[in-house]
Amino acid sequence: MIGTGILKGMAVTARNFVGSYFEKDRLITVQYPEERSPLPENYRNFPFLIYDTDDPEAGLRCVACKICEKECPPQCIYIIKSEDKKPDYMGKPQFYAAVFDIDISVCMSCQICVEVCPFEAIKMDKVFELSKRERFDALLQRKNELAKSNEYYHSIHPIEAAEVDAKLAEAAAAAAKKKAAAAAATAAGSTSAPGTVPVAPAPPTTP
Amino acid sequence: MNTTEMLQPPPAMTSRLDGELMEVSMGPQHPSTHGVFRMNVALDGEMVVKLKPVFGYLHRNHEKIGENTSYLGSMPYTDRLDYFCSMTNNWAYALSVEKLAGIEVPERAEYLRVILAELTRLQNHASLLGFLLSDMGAWGTPLMYAFREREKILDLFESLSGSRMMCDYMRFGGCRVDAGPDWMERAKKIVDLFPKFLDEFEKLILSNEIVIMRTQEVGKLSAELAINAGMTGPMLRACGVNYDIRKVDGYGFYPRFKFRVPLGEHGDCYDRLMMRALEMHESVGILKQAMEQIPAGPVMNPKVKIRAFRPPVGEAYGRIEGPKGELGFYLISDGGTNPYRYRVRPPSFINLTVLEDLCLGHTVADVMVILGSVDIVLGEVDR
Numbered sequence: 001m002i003g004t005g006i007l008k009g010m011a012v013t014a015r016n017f018v019g020s021y022f023e024k025d026r027l028i029t030v031q032y033p034e035e036r037s038p039l040p041e042n043y044r045n046f047p048f049l050i051y052d053t054d055d056p057e058a059g060l061r062c063v064a065c066k067i068c069e070k071e072c073p074p075q076c077i078y079i080i081k082s083e084d085k086k087p088d089y090m091g092k093p094q095f096y097a098a099v100f101d102i103d104i105s106v107c108m109s110c111q112i113c114v115e116v117c118p119f120e121a122i123k124m125d126k127v128f129e130l131s132k133r134e135r136f137d138a139l140l141q142r143k144n145e146l147a148k149s150n151e152y153y154h155s156i157h158p159i160e161a162a163e164v165d166a167k168l169a170e171a172a173a174a175a176a177k178k179k180a181a182a183a184a185a186t187a188a189g190s191t192s193a194p195g196t197v198p199v200a201p202a203p204p205t206t207p
Numbered sequence: 208m209n210t211t212e213m214l215q216p217p218p219a220m221t222s223r224l225d226g227e228l229m230e231v232s233m234g235p236q237h238p239s240t241h242g243v244f245r246m247n248v249a250l251d252g253e254m255v256v257k258l259k260p261v262f263g264y265l266h267r268n269h270e271k272i273g274e275n276t277s278y279l280g281s282m283p284y285t286d287r288l289d290y291f292c293s294m295t296n297n298w299a300y301a302l303s304v305e306k307l308a309g310i311e312v313p314e315r316a317e318y319l320r321v322i323l324a325e326l327t328r329l330q331n332h333a334s335l336l337g338f339l340l341s342d343m344g345a346w347g348t349p350l351m352y353a354f355r356e357r358e359k360i361l362d363l364f365e366s367l368s369g370s371r372m373m374c375d376y377m378r379f380g381g382c383r384v385d386a387g388p389d390w391m392e393r394a395k396k397i398v399d400l401f402p403k404f405l406d407e408f409e410k411l412i413l414s415n416e417i418v419i420m421r422t423q424e425v426g427k428l429s430a431e432l433a434i435n436a437g438m439t440g441p442m443l444r445a446c447g448v449n450y451d452i453r454k455v456d457g458y459g460f461y462p463r464f465k466f467r468v469p470l471g472e473h474g475d476c477y478d479r480l481m482m483r484a485l486e487m488h489e490s491v492g493i494l495k496q497a498m499e500q501i502p503a504g505p506v507m508n509p510k511v512k513i514r515a516f517r518p519p520v521g522e523a524y525g526r527i528e529g530p531k532g533e534l535g536f537y538l539i540s541d542g543g544t545n546p547y548r549y550r551v552r553p554p555s556f557i558n559l560t561v562l563e564d565l566c567l568g569h570t571v572a573d574v575m576v577i578l579g580s581v582d583i584v585l586g587e588v589d590r
Binding site for chain 2: 006015045072109
Protein backbone atom coordinates (compact mmCIF):
# COMPACT_ATOMS: atom_id res chain seq x y z
CA MET A 1 0.00 0.00 0.00
CA ILE A 2 1.30 3.43 -0.83
CA GLY A 3 2.42 5.34 2.20
CA THR A 4 3.52 2.45 4.38
CA GLY A 5 7.19 3.10 3.54
CA ILE A 6 6.83 6.69 4.63
CA LEU A 7 5.09 5.64 7.84
CA LYS A 8 7.88 3.17 8.60
CA GLY A 9 10.38 5.96 8.12
CA MET A 10 8.37 8.20 10.42
CA ALA A 11 8.52 5.50 13.07
CA VAL A 12 12.31 5.51 12.76
CA THR A 13 12.49 9.27 13.19
CA ALA A 14 10.18 9.05 16.19
CA ARG A 15 12.35 6.36 17.74
CA ASN A 16 15.42 8.50 17.20
CA PHE A 17 13.73 11.56 18.59
CA VAL A 18 12.61 9.86 21.76
CA GLY A 19 15.75 7.75 21.98
CA SER A 20 18.00 10.78 21.87
CA TYR A 21 16.82 11.61 25.37
CA PHE A 22 17.70 8.21 26.79
CA GLU A 23 20.32 6.49 24.70
CA LYS A 24 23.87 7.70 24.83
CA ASP A 25 24.82 6.59 21.33
CA ARG A 26 21.93 8.41 19.69
CA LEU A 27 22.98 11.79 20.97
CA ILE A 28 26.69 12.28 20.68
CA THR A 29 26.89 16.04 20.23
CA VAL A 30 28.83 18.11 22.72
CA GLN A 31 27.98 21.75 23.44
CA TYR A 32 31.41 22.91 22.45
CA PRO A 33 32.63 25.99 24.28
CA GLU A 34 31.11 24.86 27.56
CA GLU A 35 31.70 21.13 27.21
CA ARG A 36 34.70 19.61 25.52
CA SER A 37 35.30 16.06 24.48
CA PRO A 38 38.75 14.95 25.61
CA LEU A 39 41.48 14.94 22.98
CA PRO A 40 43.02 11.55 22.31
CA GLU A 41 46.66 10.93 23.13
CA ASN A 42 47.67 10.82 19.49
CA TYR A 43 45.92 14.03 18.51
CA ARG A 44 48.13 16.42 16.58
CA ASN A 45 47.85 19.75 14.93
CA PHE A 46 50.90 22.03 14.78
CA PRO A 47 54.54 21.46 15.64
CA PHE A 48 56.44 23.04 18.50
CA LEU A 49 60.03 22.92 19.73
CA ILE A 50 61.02 21.26 22.97
CA TYR A 51 63.46 22.68 25.47
CA ASP A 52 64.90 20.89 28.47
CA THR A 53 65.62 22.59 31.81
CA ASP A 54 63.83 25.90 32.25
CA ASP A 55 65.73 28.06 29.79
CA PRO A 56 63.75 28.31 26.56
CA GLU A 57 66.74 29.79 24.74
CA ALA A 58 69.66 27.57 25.73
CA GLY A 59 67.66 24.46 26.49
CA LEU A 60 66.29 23.95 22.98
CA ARG A 61 67.08 20.53 21.64
CA CYS A 62 67.12 21.83 18.07
CA VAL A 63 70.60 22.08 16.56
CA ALA A 64 69.45 23.65 13.26
CA CYS A 65 70.31 20.61 11.14
CA LYS A 66 67.55 21.69 8.70
CA ILE A 67 66.29 18.16 8.04
CA CYS A 68 62.72 19.11 8.90
CA GLU A 69 62.96 22.17 6.69
CA LYS A 70 64.01 19.98 3.79
CA GLU A 71 61.49 17.21 4.37
CA CYS A 72 58.45 19.37 5.14
CA PRO A 73 56.05 18.75 2.22
CA PRO A 74 54.44 22.22 2.10
CA GLN A 75 57.72 23.94 3.06
CA CYS A 76 56.38 25.81 6.05
CA ILE A 77 59.56 25.71 8.17
CA TYR A 78 62.23 28.38 7.81
CA ILE A 79 65.53 28.01 9.60
CA ILE A 80 68.70 30.08 9.65
CA LYS A 81 71.58 28.25 11.25
CA SER A 82 73.80 30.12 13.67
CA GLU A 83 77.35 31.12 12.71
CA ASP A 84 78.79 30.28 16.11
CA LYS A 85 78.25 27.55 18.64
CA LYS A 86 76.73 28.09 22.02
CA PRO A 87 76.86 25.70 24.94
CA ASP A 88 73.57 23.87 25.27
CA TYR A 89 71.98 22.85 28.55
CA MET A 90 74.60 20.14 29.09
CA GLY A 91 77.44 22.56 28.41
CA LYS A 92 78.23 20.98 25.06
CA PRO A 93 78.90 23.50 22.28
CA GLN A 94 76.26 23.17 19.57
CA PHE A 95 74.93 25.05 16.63
CA TYR A 96 71.53 26.56 17.22
CA ALA A 97 68.77 28.04 15.13
CA ALA A 98 69.26 31.77 14.84
CA VAL A 99 65.83 31.92 13.21
CA PHE A 100 63.21 29.19 13.42
CA ASP A 101 59.82 30.08 11.98
CA ILE A 102 56.82 27.93 11.24
CA ASP A 103 54.07 29.40 9.13
CA ILE A 104 51.04 27.65 10.53
CA SER A 105 48.83 28.95 7.75
CA VAL A 106 50.89 26.72 5.43
CA CYS A 107 51.49 23.78 7.78
CA MET A 108 49.27 20.79 7.05
CA SER A 109 49.86 18.93 10.32
CA CYS A 110 51.33 15.86 8.66
CA GLN A 111 53.85 15.06 11.40
CA ILE A 112 56.67 14.35 8.96
CA CYS A 113 58.96 16.85 10.71
CA VAL A 114 58.48 14.88 13.91
CA GLU A 115 59.28 11.61 12.22
CA VAL A 116 62.48 12.80 10.55
CA CYS A 117 63.93 14.77 13.47
CA PRO A 118 66.93 12.83 14.84
CA PHE A 119 67.09 14.89 18.05
CA GLU A 120 63.48 14.54 19.27
CA ALA A 121 63.42 18.32 19.16
CA ILE A 122 60.15 18.95 17.34
CA LYS A 123 56.81 17.50 18.43
CA MET A 124 53.15 18.01 17.68
CA ASP A 125 51.07 20.32 19.81
CA LYS A 126 47.43 19.92 20.77
CA VAL A 127 46.35 23.55 20.89
CA PHE A 128 43.66 24.05 18.30
CA GLU A 129 42.07 27.36 19.25
CA LEU A 130 44.49 29.49 17.30
CA SER A 131 42.29 31.95 15.46
CA LYS A 132 43.92 35.32 15.05
CA ARG A 133 42.74 38.72 13.91
CA GLU A 134 45.70 39.40 11.63
CA ARG A 135 46.19 37.26 8.64
CA PHE A 136 49.94 37.19 8.07
CA ASP A 137 52.28 37.95 10.96
CA ALA A 138 50.13 36.46 13.65
CA LEU A 139 50.16 33.10 11.89
CA LEU A 140 53.92 33.04 11.57
CA GLN A 141 55.22 31.51 14.77
CA ARG A 142 58.68 32.57 15.83
CA LYS A 143 61.20 30.60 17.82
CA ASN A 144 60.17 32.07 21.16
CA GLU A 145 56.51 31.18 20.55
CA LEU A 146 57.38 27.69 19.39
CA ALA A 147 59.62 26.81 22.31
CA LYS A 148 57.77 24.82 24.94
CA SER A 149 59.09 22.87 27.84
CA ASN A 150 59.47 19.14 28.15
CA GLU A 151 56.98 19.20 31.05
CA TYR A 152 54.40 20.65 28.68
CA TYR A 153 55.12 17.83 26.26
CA HIS A 154 54.62 15.36 29.08
CA SER A 155 51.30 16.98 29.93
CA ILE A 156 49.90 16.67 26.39
CA HIS A 157 51.34 13.34 25.23
CA PRO A 158 52.13 11.44 28.45
CA ILE A 159 52.78 8.00 26.94
CA GLU A 160 54.75 9.18 23.95
CA ALA A 161 56.81 11.63 26.04
CA ALA A 162 57.79 8.92 28.50
CA GLU A 163 58.98 6.76 25.60
CA VAL A 164 60.98 9.63 24.15
CA ASP A 165 62.58 10.39 27.51
CA ALA A 166 63.54 6.76 27.99
CA LYS A 167 65.07 6.70 24.52
CA LEU A 168 67.04 9.88 25.15
CA ALA A 169 68.24 8.64 28.54
CA GLU A 170 69.40 5.40 26.93
CA ALA A 171 71.28 7.32 24.24
CA ALA A 172 72.84 9.60 26.85
CA ALA A 173 73.89 6.60 28.94
CA ALA A 174 75.43 4.95 25.88
CA ALA A 175 77.27 8.16 25.02
CA ALA A 176 78.51 8.54 28.61
CA LYS A 177 79.73 4.93 28.60
CA LYS A 178 81.55 5.50 25.31
CA LYS A 179 83.07 8.69 26.65
CA ALA A 180 84.18 6.98 29.83
CA ALA A 181 85.74 4.16 27.82
CA ALA A 182 87.49 6.67 25.60
CA ALA A 183 88.69 8.59 28.62
CA ALA A 184 89.97 5.39 30.22
CA ALA A 185 91.78 4.50 26.99
CA THR A 186 93.40 7.90 26.73
CA ALA A 187 94.26 7.82 30.43
CA ALA A 188 95.95 4.46 29.93
CA GLY A 189 97.76 5.71 26.83
CA SER A 190 98.90 8.99 28.31
CA THR A 191 100.44 7.76 31.52
CA SER A 192 103.76 9.16 30.38
CA ALA A 193 102.38 12.68 30.44
CA PRO A 194 100.20 13.04 33.51
CA GLY A 195 98.43 16.26 34.13
CA THR A 196 97.53 16.98 30.49
CA VAL A 197 93.98 15.85 30.25
CA PRO A 198 93.05 15.76 26.59
CA VAL A 199 89.90 17.69 25.92
CA ALA A 200 88.01 15.95 23.17
CA PRO A 201 85.36 18.29 21.84
CA ALA A 202 82.35 16.47 20.53
CA PRO A 203 82.18 16.67 16.75
CA PRO A 204 79.34 18.88 15.61
CA THR A 205 76.41 16.74 14.68
CA THR A 206 75.57 18.15 11.29
CA PRO A 207 74.44 15.47 8.93
CA MET B 208 31.48 24.44 -26.11
CA ASN B 209 30.30 27.88 -27.07
CA THR B 210 26.84 29.14 -26.38
CA THR B 211 25.52 29.10 -29.91
CA GLU B 212 26.54 25.50 -30.38
CA MET B 213 24.87 24.60 -27.14
CA LEU B 214 21.67 26.34 -28.01
CA GLN B 215 21.15 24.27 -31.13
CA PRO B 216 18.39 21.82 -30.24
CA PRO B 217 18.92 18.24 -31.31
CA PRO B 218 16.91 17.42 -34.42
CA ALA B 219 14.43 15.13 -32.70
CA MET B 220 13.38 17.86 -30.34
CA THR B 221 12.77 20.67 -32.80
CA SER B 222 9.20 19.80 -33.57
CA ARG B 223 8.14 20.23 -29.98
CA LEU B 224 10.22 23.29 -29.19
CA ASP B 225 9.93 26.57 -30.83
CA GLY B 226 13.67 26.60 -31.10
CA GLU B 227 13.95 27.88 -27.55
CA LEU B 228 16.40 26.25 -25.19
CA MET B 229 17.46 27.67 -21.90
CA GLU B 230 21.03 27.42 -20.78
CA VAL B 231 21.52 27.14 -17.06
CA SER B 232 24.83 27.12 -15.29
CA MET B 233 24.42 24.87 -12.25
CA GLY B 234 27.20 25.38 -9.81
CA PRO B 235 29.98 25.86 -8.88
CA GLN B 236 28.39 27.25 -5.75
CA HIS B 237 25.28 25.10 -5.91
CA PRO B 238 24.85 23.23 -2.61
CA SER B 239 23.88 19.98 -4.33
CA THR B 240 26.98 19.73 -6.45
CA HIS B 241 29.04 18.29 -3.59
CA GLY B 242 31.70 20.95 -3.76
CA VAL B 243 32.68 23.21 -6.59
CA PHE B 244 31.40 21.31 -9.57
CA ARG B 245 29.70 23.11 -12.41
CA MET B 246 27.34 21.82 -15.08
CA ASN B 247 26.27 23.82 -18.07
CA VAL B 248 22.85 22.44 -18.78
CA ALA B 249 20.69 23.16 -21.81
CA LEU B 250 17.06 22.78 -20.91
CA ASP B 251 13.95 22.28 -22.93
CA GLY B 252 11.35 23.26 -20.41
CA GLU B 253 12.51 21.09 -17.55
CA MET B 254 14.11 18.39 -19.65
CA VAL B 255 17.86 18.18 -19.94
CA VAL B 256 18.89 18.27 -23.57
CA LYS B 257 22.58 18.76 -23.15
CA LEU B 258 24.89 18.72 -20.19
CA LYS B 259 28.48 19.76 -20.03
CA PRO B 260 30.46 19.28 -16.84
CA VAL B 261 33.07 21.92 -16.01
CA PHE B 262 35.88 20.82 -13.74
CA GLY B 263 38.90 22.44 -12.30
CA TYR B 264 37.68 24.85 -9.65
CA LEU B 265 39.54 22.90 -7.00
CA HIS B 266 42.60 22.05 -9.06
CA ARG B 267 45.68 22.02 -6.85
CA ASN B 268 48.31 20.54 -9.12
CA HIS B 269 48.49 17.38 -7.07
CA GLU B 270 50.40 15.33 -9.63
CA LYS B 271 53.00 17.99 -10.26
CA ILE B 272 53.49 18.50 -6.53
CA GLY B 273 53.98 14.75 -6.25
CA GLU B 274 56.81 14.93 -8.76
CA ASN B 275 58.49 17.67 -6.77
CA THR B 276 58.36 16.23 -3.28
CA SER B 277 59.88 13.11 -1.87
CA TYR B 278 57.94 9.85 -1.90
CA LEU B 279 57.03 10.26 1.73
CA GLY B 280 56.11 13.91 1.19
CA SER B 281 53.28 12.93 -1.13
CA MET B 282 51.61 10.82 1.53
CA PRO B 283 49.89 13.71 3.36
CA TYR B 284 48.84 15.15 0.01
CA THR B 285 46.98 11.95 -0.84
CA ASP B 286 44.76 12.58 2.20
CA ARG B 287 43.51 15.64 0.43
CA LEU B 288 42.45 13.84 -2.73
CA ASP B 289 39.26 12.26 -1.57
CA TYR B 290 39.00 13.80 1.85
CA PHE B 291 36.26 11.41 2.92
CA CYS B 292 38.47 8.37 2.58
CA SER B 293 42.00 9.38 3.41
CA MET B 294 42.82 5.92 4.72
CA THR B 295 42.16 4.20 1.40
CA ASN B 296 44.06 6.93 -0.45
CA ASN B 297 47.02 6.31 1.82
CA TRP B 298 46.78 2.62 1.22
CA ALA B 299 46.66 2.93 -2.57
CA TYR B 300 49.71 5.17 -2.59
CA ALA B 301 51.62 3.05 -0.09
CA LEU B 302 50.75 -0.05 -2.11
CA SER B 303 52.15 1.37 -5.33
CA VAL B 304 55.36 2.55 -3.66
CA GLU B 305 55.71 -0.86 -2.01
CA LYS B 306 55.31 -2.48 -5.42
CA LEU B 307 57.87 -0.10 -6.87
CA ALA B 308 60.47 -0.73 -4.20
CA GLY B 309 59.59 -4.32 -3.37
CA ILE B 310 58.82 -3.69 0.28
CA GLU B 311 57.15 -6.30 2.43
CA VAL B 312 54.48 -5.35 4.91
CA PRO B 313 54.13 -7.07 8.29
CA GLU B 314 51.03 -9.15 8.80
CA ARG B 315 49.52 -7.01 11.54
CA ALA B 316 49.92 -3.90 9.43
CA GLU B 317 48.06 -5.55 6.54
CA TYR B 318 45.21 -6.47 8.86
CA LEU B 319 45.12 -2.95 10.26
CA ARG B 320 44.96 -1.61 6.72
CA VAL B 321 42.03 -3.85 5.90
CA ILE B 322 40.24 -2.77 9.07
CA LEU B 323 40.79 0.91 8.40
CA ALA B 324 39.85 0.63 4.74
CA GLU B 325 36.59 -1.10 5.60
CA LEU B 326 35.82 1.46 8.29
CA THR B 327 36.44 4.10 5.65
CA ARG B 328 34.04 2.35 3.32
CA LEU B 329 31.40 2.31 6.03
CA GLN B 330 31.66 6.00 6.75
CA ASN B 331 31.91 6.98 3.10
CA HIS B 332 28.85 5.00 2.07
CA ALA B 333 26.88 6.13 5.10
CA SER B 334 27.55 9.78 4.43
CA LEU B 335 26.93 9.29 0.72
CA LEU B 336 23.45 7.94 1.43
CA GLY B 337 22.82 10.92 3.67
CA PHE B 338 23.97 13.36 1.02
CA LEU B 339 21.96 11.63 -1.67
CA LEU B 340 18.84 11.90 0.43
CA SER B 341 19.45 15.54 1.10
CA ASP B 342 19.88 16.05 -2.66
CA MET B 343 16.40 14.64 -3.03
CA GLY B 344 15.07 17.18 -0.60
CA ALA B 345 15.09 15.17 2.61
CA TRP B 346 17.15 17.87 4.24
CA GLY B 347 18.68 17.10 7.53
CA THR B 348 17.32 13.92 9.05
CA PRO B 349 19.02 11.12 7.04
CA LEU B 350 22.20 13.12 6.71
CA MET B 351 22.25 13.74 10.43
CA TYR B 352 21.80 10.04 11.23
CA ALA B 353 24.52 9.14 8.75
CA PHE B 354 26.90 11.74 10.13
CA ARG B 355 26.26 10.53 13.65
CA GLU B 356 27.60 7.13 12.70
CA ARG B 357 30.40 8.64 10.66
CA GLU B 358 31.43 10.72 13.64
CA LYS B 359 32.00 7.59 15.72
CA ILE B 360 34.28 6.16 13.05
CA LEU B 361 36.11 9.47 12.67
CA ASP B 362 36.71 9.47 16.42
CA LEU B 363 38.36 6.09 16.00
CA PHE B 364 40.56 7.48 13.26
CA GLU B 365 41.44 10.44 15.41
CA SER B 366 42.49 8.40 18.38
CA LEU B 367 44.60 6.17 16.17
CA SER B 368 46.21 8.53 13.72
CA GLY B 369 45.83 11.92 15.35
CA SER B 370 43.50 13.48 12.87
CA ARG B 371 39.89 12.91 11.95
CA MET B 372 40.07 13.32 8.21
CA MET B 373 43.66 14.01 7.22
CA CYS B 374 44.89 10.79 8.77
CA ASP B 375 48.28 10.42 7.06
CA TYR B 376 48.45 7.06 8.77
CA MET B 377 50.12 4.59 6.43
CA ARG B 378 53.78 4.47 5.60
CA PHE B 379 55.75 2.42 3.10
CA GLY B 380 56.15 -0.91 4.76
CA GLY B 381 53.44 -0.65 7.36
CA CYS B 382 51.50 1.79 9.46
CA ARG B 383 52.75 4.68 11.55
CA VAL B 384 51.44 3.68 14.97
CA ASP B 385 50.02 0.48 16.36
CA ALA B 386 46.45 0.16 17.51
CA GLY B 387 46.28 -0.69 21.17
CA PRO B 388 43.91 -3.23 22.71
CA ASP B 389 41.54 -0.54 23.96
CA TRP B 390 41.31 0.91 20.47
CA MET B 391 40.38 -2.53 19.16
CA GLU B 392 37.73 -2.83 21.86
CA ARG B 393 36.20 0.48 20.88
CA ALA B 394 36.31 -0.40 17.20
CA LYS B 395 34.66 -3.74 17.88
CA LYS B 396 31.89 -2.06 19.79
CA ILE B 397 31.23 0.38 16.99
CA VAL B 398 31.27 -2.32 14.35
CA ASP B 399 28.89 -4.44 16.40
CA LEU B 400 26.46 -1.56 16.69
CA PHE B 401 26.70 -0.60 13.04
CA PRO B 402 24.16 -3.15 11.67
CA LYS B 403 21.58 -1.62 13.98
CA PHE B 404 22.09 1.72 12.31
CA LEU B 405 21.99 0.07 8.89
CA ASP B 406 18.66 -1.63 9.57
CA GLU B 407 17.22 1.59 10.85
CA PHE B 408 18.53 3.53 7.90
CA GLU B 409 17.13 1.02 5.45
CA LYS B 410 13.76 1.23 7.11
CA LEU B 411 13.96 4.97 6.89
CA ILE B 412 14.75 5.28 3.21
CA LEU B 413 14.79 2.16 1.12
CA SER B 414 11.08 1.41 1.19
CA ASN B 415 10.09 5.04 1.19
CA GLU B 416 7.75 5.65 -1.75
CA ILE B 417 9.20 9.07 -2.51
CA VAL B 418 12.72 7.71 -2.65
CA ILE B 419 11.59 4.90 -4.93
CA MET B 420 9.81 7.30 -7.25
CA ARG B 421 12.75 9.62 -7.38
CA THR B 422 15.38 6.97 -7.99
CA GLN B 423 13.94 3.99 -9.86
CA GLU B 424 14.31 4.21 -13.63
CA VAL B 425 16.26 7.43 -13.19
CA GLY B 426 19.73 7.70 -14.67
CA LYS B 427 19.91 4.24 -16.15
CA LEU B 428 23.33 3.09 -17.17
CA SER B 429 23.83 0.07 -19.40
CA ALA B 430 26.55 -2.42 -18.62
CA GLU B 431 28.16 -1.87 -22.06
CA LEU B 432 28.46 1.86 -21.56
CA ALA B 433 29.73 1.38 -18.02
CA ILE B 434 32.48 -0.94 -19.18
CA ASN B 435 33.39 1.23 -22.17
CA ALA B 436 33.58 4.35 -20.04
CA GLY B 437 35.90 2.65 -17.57
CA MET B 438 33.57 2.86 -14.62
CA THR B 439 34.51 1.03 -11.46
CA GLY B 440 33.21 0.51 -8.00
CA PRO B 441 29.56 0.51 -6.95
CA MET B 442 28.61 2.38 -10.14
CA LEU B 443 29.77 -0.53 -12.27
CA ARG B 444 28.41 -3.23 -10.01
CA ALA B 445 25.01 -1.55 -10.00
CA CYS B 446 24.84 -2.41 -13.72
CA GLY B 447 25.38 -6.06 -12.93
CA VAL B 448 29.05 -6.36 -13.83
CA ASN B 449 30.88 -8.46 -11.31
CA TYR B 450 34.15 -6.63 -10.89
CA ASP B 451 35.60 -5.95 -7.49
CA ILE B 452 39.33 -5.39 -7.18
CA ARG B 453 39.30 -6.92 -3.73
CA LYS B 454 38.31 -10.17 -5.45
CA VAL B 455 40.16 -9.67 -8.75
CA ASP B 456 43.54 -8.55 -7.40
CA GLY B 457 43.34 -9.97 -3.92
CA TYR B 458 45.61 -7.28 -2.54
CA GLY B 459 46.09 -6.95 1.17
CA PHE B 460 44.64 -10.00 2.87
CA TYR B 461 41.26 -9.88 1.18
CA PRO B 462 41.43 -13.47 -0.11
CA ARG B 463 41.43 -14.57 3.54
CA PHE B 464 38.02 -13.07 4.22
CA LYS B 465 34.65 -14.38 3.25
CA PHE B 466 32.48 -11.76 1.64
CA ARG B 467 30.11 -11.42 -1.25
CA VAL B 468 30.06 -8.77 -3.91
CA PRO B 469 26.58 -7.28 -4.23
CA LEU B 470 25.41 -6.82 -7.82
CA GLY B 471 22.66 -4.67 -9.21
CA GLU B 472 20.46 -5.33 -12.17
CA HIS B 473 19.07 -2.16 -13.67
CA GLY B 474 21.88 0.33 -13.23
CA ASP B 475 19.56 3.09 -12.11
CA CYS B 476 19.93 5.38 -9.12
CA TYR B 477 18.03 3.03 -6.84
CA ASP B 478 20.42 0.21 -7.62
CA ARG B 479 23.38 2.43 -6.94
CA LEU B 480 21.84 3.43 -3.64
CA MET B 481 21.19 -0.20 -2.76
CA MET B 482 24.75 -1.14 -3.73
CA ARG B 483 26.08 1.12 -1.03
CA ALA B 484 23.70 -0.21 1.58
CA LEU B 485 24.56 -3.82 0.75
CA GLU B 486 28.29 -3.16 0.62
CA MET B 487 28.12 -1.76 4.11
CA HIS B 488 26.70 -5.08 5.31
CA GLU B 489 29.57 -6.93 3.65
CA SER B 490 32.09 -4.50 5.12
CA VAL B 491 30.77 -5.15 8.61
CA GLY B 492 31.31 -8.85 7.94
CA ILE B 493 34.90 -8.29 6.77
CA LEU B 494 35.60 -6.10 9.78
CA LYS B 495 34.37 -8.73 12.20
CA GLN B 496 36.56 -11.40 10.59
CA ALA B 497 39.60 -9.13 10.46
CA MET B 498 39.25 -8.10 14.09
CA GLU B 499 39.08 -11.72 15.11
CA GLN B 500 42.04 -12.85 13.03
CA ILE B 501 44.43 -9.94 13.61
CA PRO B 502 47.73 -11.25 14.99
CA ALA B 503 50.16 -9.48 17.30
CA GLY B 504 53.46 -8.26 15.99
CA PRO B 505 55.19 -5.23 14.53
CA VAL B 506 53.32 -2.81 12.30
CA MET B 507 56.30 -1.42 10.48
CA ASN B 508 58.94 -3.02 8.31
CA PRO B 509 62.16 -1.92 10.07
CA LYS B 510 64.22 -2.01 6.87
CA VAL B 511 62.44 0.91 5.27
CA LYS B 512 64.24 4.22 5.53
CA ILE B 513 62.21 7.28 6.36
CA ARG B 514 64.67 9.80 5.01
CA ALA B 515 66.39 9.61 1.62
CA PHE B 516 64.12 6.85 0.43
CA ARG B 517 65.16 5.92 -3.12
CA PRO B 518 63.28 3.12 -4.86
CA PRO B 519 65.05 1.40 -7.75
CA VAL B 520 64.49 2.53 -11.32
CA GLY B 521 61.23 1.21 -12.66
CA GLU B 522 57.53 1.75 -12.72
CA ALA B 523 54.59 0.43 -10.75
CA TYR B 524 50.84 0.72 -10.68
CA GLY B 525 49.13 -0.05 -7.42
CA ARG B 526 45.37 -0.10 -7.19
CA ILE B 527 42.79 -0.82 -4.56
CA GLU B 528 39.05 -0.97 -4.41
CA GLY B 529 38.31 2.37 -2.83
CA PRO B 530 34.81 3.18 -1.65
CA LYS B 531 34.20 5.03 -4.90
CA GLY B 532 35.90 2.64 -7.27
CA GLU B 533 39.34 1.73 -8.49
CA LEU B 534 41.86 4.11 -7.00
CA GLY B 535 45.28 3.68 -8.53
CA PHE B 536 48.63 5.39 -8.39
CA TYR B 537 51.06 5.06 -11.24
CA LEU B 538 54.64 5.85 -10.37
CA ILE B 539 57.80 5.97 -12.46
CA SER B 540 61.06 6.10 -10.59
CA ASP B 541 64.35 7.28 -12.05
CA GLY B 542 66.22 6.24 -8.95
CA GLY B 543 66.02 9.61 -7.28
CA THR B 544 64.25 10.74 -4.14
CA ASN B 545 61.29 12.14 -6.09
CA PRO B 546 59.09 10.19 -8.46
CA TYR B 547 59.75 10.94 -12.11
CA ARG B 548 56.08 10.61 -12.88
CA TYR B 549 53.24 10.50 -10.43
CA ARG B 550 49.79 9.83 -11.75
CA VAL B 551 46.51 9.28 -9.92
CA ARG B 552 43.68 7.28 -11.36
CA PRO B 553 40.78 8.89 -9.54
CA PRO B 554 37.59 6.82 -9.45
CA SER B 555 35.14 9.66 -9.06
CA PHE B 556 36.55 11.63 -12.00
CA ILE B 557 36.23 8.68 -14.34
CA ASN B 558 32.82 7.74 -12.99
CA LEU B 559 31.72 11.26 -13.78
CA THR B 560 32.42 10.95 -17.49
CA VAL B 561 29.05 9.31 -18.17
CA LEU B 562 27.11 12.06 -16.44
CA GLU B 563 25.65 13.46 -19.67
CA ASP B 564 24.45 10.04 -20.84
CA LEU B 565 22.79 9.48 -17.48
CA CYS B 566 21.07 12.84 -17.37
CA LEU B 567 19.70 13.23 -20.90
CA GLY B 568 15.94 13.18 -20.98
CA HIS B 569 15.53 13.67 -17.25
CA THR B 570 14.43 16.76 -15.41
CA VAL B 571 16.66 19.22 -13.59
CA ALA B 572 15.60 17.80 -10.25
CA ASP B 573 16.78 14.37 -11.38
CA VAL B 574 20.17 15.72 -12.35
CA MET B 575 20.92 16.36 -8.71
CA VAL B 576 19.88 12.84 -7.74
CA ILE B 577 21.98 11.33 -10.52
CA LEU B 578 24.99 13.40 -9.59
CA GLY B 579 24.53 12.41 -5.97
CA SER B 580 24.38 8.74 -6.85
CA VAL B 581 27.65 8.94 -8.79
CA ASP B 582 29.36 9.76 -5.48
CA ILE B 583 31.93 12.37 -6.31
CA VAL B 584 34.31 14.27 -4.11
CA LEU B 585 35.69 17.31 -5.83
CA GLY B 586 39.05 17.04 -4.15
CA GLU B 587 39.57 13.92 -6.18
CA VAL B 588 37.87 15.02 -9.38
CA ASP B 589 39.96 18.13 -9.76
CA ARG B 590 43.07 17.00 -7.88
